[in-house]
Amino acid sequence: MKILKFFLMISLLLSSTEILKAQSIIWTEVEPGIWKGVIGKPEEFDLLKVAGAQPYYAGLQQMPKVTFPLAQDEIIGRVQDGKTYLRFPLERKEQIFGFGLNFQTVFQRGKVLSLHVDNYAGKDNGRTHAPTPFYVSSNGYGVFINSARYINVYAGTAVRRDSKTVPDVQDRNLDKNWNSHPYSDGVEILVPAAGVEIYVFAGPTTLDAIRRYNLLNGGGCLPPRWGLGFTQRMQRLTDAQGVAAEAQAFEEKGYPLDFIGLEPGWQSKSYPCTFEWDKTRFPDPKTLVQDMLKKNIRLNLWTNPYVSPEAPVYKDILPYSGSHTVWNGIVPDISMPEARKIFFGELEKGKIDIGVSGYKMDEVDGGDNYLWPDVAVFPSGHDAEQMRQTYGLMMQRYTSEIYHNRNQRTFGLVRASNGGGASFPYVIYNDYYDHRDFITALVNSGFAGVLWTPEVRSSKTAEEWLRRFQSNVFSPMAMINAWASGTKPWSFSEVAEQVKTMANLRMQMMPYWYSEFAKYHFEGIPPFRAMYLEDGFTNTEARSENKKLNLEENPYEEAATKEVKDQYMAGEYLLVAPMFAGQTSRKVILPKGKWYDFYSGKYAGNGEVINVTPGLDKIPVYVKDGGIIPMMPVMLHAPKAGQKVDIEVKYYGEQPGTYSLYDDDGETYDYEKGNYAFRKITVIKLNGKLKGAITPAPKGKPDNVGKVTFKAMTEL
Missing domain, CATH: 2.60.40.1760 (glycosyl hydrolase (family 31))
Known part of the structure; x- marks a missing residue:
């Protein structure tokens, strides 16, 4: 023994x-x-x-x-x-x-x-x-x-x-605080x-x-200016006449529009794809693309990577494809140079080279019942798991390189990304359509090195339509995706004017959005991010199960124990708190420091939880003390390269304010060669008056700023 x-x-x-x-x-x-x-x-x-x-x-x-x-x-x-x-x-x-x-x-x-x-x-x-x-x-x-x-x-x-810190052993029989x-x-x-x-x-x-x-990872992406405008994705079987009519309707009704997205019907066949224009719906795609460009509207094309047996490149790319098909289309092994040359060459030929501005790359994410299985093999020797984790990255990288080689910026959509992809000019979207969860995803995007759009597709009521649109305006890509429904910004007539107001606000704020994306690129600061990354917001810790909050004594204590996932920071100065269908009021947790209402400039609070009732026309947005929001006049399209635009500097609060306003040509990659400028805006209150200034554009650098005026949003 x-x-x-x-x-x-x-x-x-x-x-x-x-x-x-x-x-x-x-x-x-x-x-x-x-x-x-x-x-x-x-x-x-x-x-x-x-x-x-x-x-x-x-x-x-x-x-x-x-x-x-x-x-x-x-x-x-x-x-x-x-x-x-x-x-x-x-x-x-x-x-x-x-x-x-x-x-x-x-x-x-x-x-x-x-x-x-x-x-x-x-x-x-x-x-x-x-x-x-x-x-x-x-x-x-x-x-x-x-x-x-x-x-x-x-x-x-x-x-x-x-x-090192072993938890206490607890007796479930007698200990009321036992925790599983x-x-x-x-x-x-x-x-x-x-x-x-x-x-x-x-x-x-x-x-x-x-x-x-x-x-x-190279810094965050810097989209072209037009990418931060408004986009409308068309119903899936739209034809060339429908595209022209859509652009005309936006112009006549006075709604801004910078790019139109074409869904699967632009191709002769999809699911799987041929990657060729449907000659019935689009008999002369080059003329269509060029006519739209003359109107300052760009076209973006939907695709997935699965190659139809009837695609012109099928036979050439077959030897460089995986063992399994998706919707009976072969899967190009784009980790191989041979496959990339054929596949991305097809995306360029007759599309990018006639002026198409970008792509929406669908179904590169998953769905185990239709995507290639983990038992699939690929000719490169990379296994199915590795391909699943990186296919979206590769689609972004190699389309971006086409545009980069042309010194032409793009901004598109993709269904999958991963580590290493922060610099790619793509925004993630999906088919899940929960508005609240969309906002949580926007909050989390700043932790993941990706961009996310809470796109607007459909709504049961006019209220829901407006609420979705309002939060979408304060996101990386302001977009209606009408691929199935054909909806328009004015589809709900009772809120059409409010929607137009929000769309116009998106355009007015373009100098702010563009500067914030520049900081994403040059400084790595996510333009949309969680409250927990904001100075003055209470850091969180794991809450013990038996701890009771006394919100009467300290209402801010809620921020320390409860996930804050329905409000977020948008750029340097803005706090956005979306409203959801059925809500008439909501709580907003303000970080420490004075905050002011974005629309009126009135004082809102300091390090406290406020309850607000904004009405249907607005969602709560707040500006921190000393905040500066540069805005431009309402425009139907983003400014062109070299177009001077007047700036109105809106100033909030009492503290001296500073802001770095970014400027370049808005369309090329010349900023990588140093052809850009950050201009410092300063605002102070002096003897009851507002005093503002902006540094001149450095010699030899872009100068697209016209007349600059200053407006105090908070009473002097």
């Missing part, structure tokens, strides 16, 4: 040693405040290589100097059975955000996720359009796993027996590969960690 016990003890000790056994991770600072660690043998096919991401060095050099933000000895890695296990420490009061484009939750602590590119199906389980393996902490750091694999995440859910989810002090990640690259991003703030991540 003693011998048996001895061997059992040895067995337990060996088992414990195996648990603790870990490979050392050597950390190298690869960019300011960014460290790379390598464990095992990483795969060559990873997210950053697929995306072709190149750091924006100038932006990174402007970031503050920092030290490694975690205890390196507490980051554990191990390669076993062809898989890589990682563990990162997590403090008790720490909250984490990210892990992709989530639609229902902002707090990710306590979640178990499988990061897997897929169409969103109503549950935040990691299967989403952009399952970016990047998370940030309320403690001011970020972690990115550079793997093109389905990654399993245990975000503060599992408890190791060797944890004991405290966990780690984020654990399982990568199905025998090695991986890991990146750690320092802050000092959470927003700084996100900025470093975006700048590592």
Whole structure:
């Protein structure tokens, strides 16, 4: 018996040693405040290589100097059975955000996720359009796993027996505070590969960690000015006459329009696709495209990548396609140069080269019952899982390169993205249509390095139509997607004027939106982002189950324990709080500091929860003290390259205000060669009067700013 016990003890000790056994991770600072660690043998096919991401060095050099933000000895890695296990420490009061484009939750602590590119199906389980393996902490750091694999995440859910802070053992029989989810002090990640690259991003703030991540990926995208105007996607079987009639109707009714989207019917056949114009509906596409361009309206084409047997390129691309079909169309292996040359050459020929402005790339995300299965094989040797995780990235990269080579900016739509894709000029959309969840996705997009549009498609009532439109105006792409319904901005006549007012507001705010996207590119600051990234907003921590809030004593305490997912920051100065159908009032949590109503300039509050009743015509929008919003006159189309536009600087509050107004030609990539300007706007109150100034355009740089006037929105 003693011998048996001895061997059992040895067995337990060996088992414990195996648990603790870990490979050392050597950390190298690869960019300011960014460290790379390598464990095992990483795969060559990873997210950053697929995306072709190149750091924006100038932006990174402007970031503050920092030290490694975690205890390196507490980051554990191990390669076993062809898989890589990682563990990162997590403090008790720490909250984490990210892990992709989530639609229902902002707090990710306590979640178990499988990061897997897929169409969103109503549950935040990691299967989403952009399952970016990047998370940030309320403690001011970020972690990115550079793997093109389905990654399993245990975000503060599992408890190791060797944890530094083991939770108390509780007796469910007698302890009323027993919890089925004991405290966990780690984020654990399982990568199905025998090695991986890991990146750690320092802050000092959470927003700084996100900025470093975006700048590592080249900086955020800078759309053309026209991309920030208004877009209408046509009913799927629209013809050339219908396009012309739509453009004419917008002009006659006075609604702004910058680009029109053509849905599947532009192709001779779709699902699978031929990638050729339907000669019946579009007998002369070049003339149509050029006629629209003369009206300052661009065309964007829908497609998916699945090649019909009747497509002109079918036989040529067949040897470079996967083993399985989608809707009976072959799947080009676009990780191969041979396939790319044929496939993207077809997207250019007779489309881009006649003036088409961009693409909407559908069904590159998922749906296991129709997309290629994980048993599929591809001639490149990359497996079906890797292709699933990166197909959307590759579609964005190689179409963007076509436009970049032409020195012509594009702005389009895509159904899937992933880590490394922040610089691509694409906005994610989907077929899920919950307005509230759309706003949560907009909140989370800033953590994922992607853009998201809460597009407007249809509504049951005029109220819902207007509410959807109002929030859509304060998003990366202001768009009605009428592919199925043929709806117009004026379809609900009882709110048509309010819709027009909002569409005009979108155009008036173009100098602000364009400047904010410039900061996304040059500084890595997401133009739309969560309240938790705003100075003065209470950081969150995991709420204990038995803690009771006393909102009578401190109404702001709600922000510290409840997810805030229905309001967000839009650019440097704006707080947007959408309204939803059926609501007549709502609560808005204002960060510390004075805030003012966007429409009237009146004082709204300071670090408090306010209840507002805005009426049907508006949604609550607030401006922080000293806020400056540059606006231009109402225009039906975005300004052309070289067109001077007058600017009215709207100033809110009492504190001195500053703003960096961005300017370039709005259409080309010449800004990459330094052909751009940031002009500093300053506003102060002096002796009861408003005094404003703007620095002149640097010599030899773009100067598209006309007359500048200043308006105090808050009473002097």
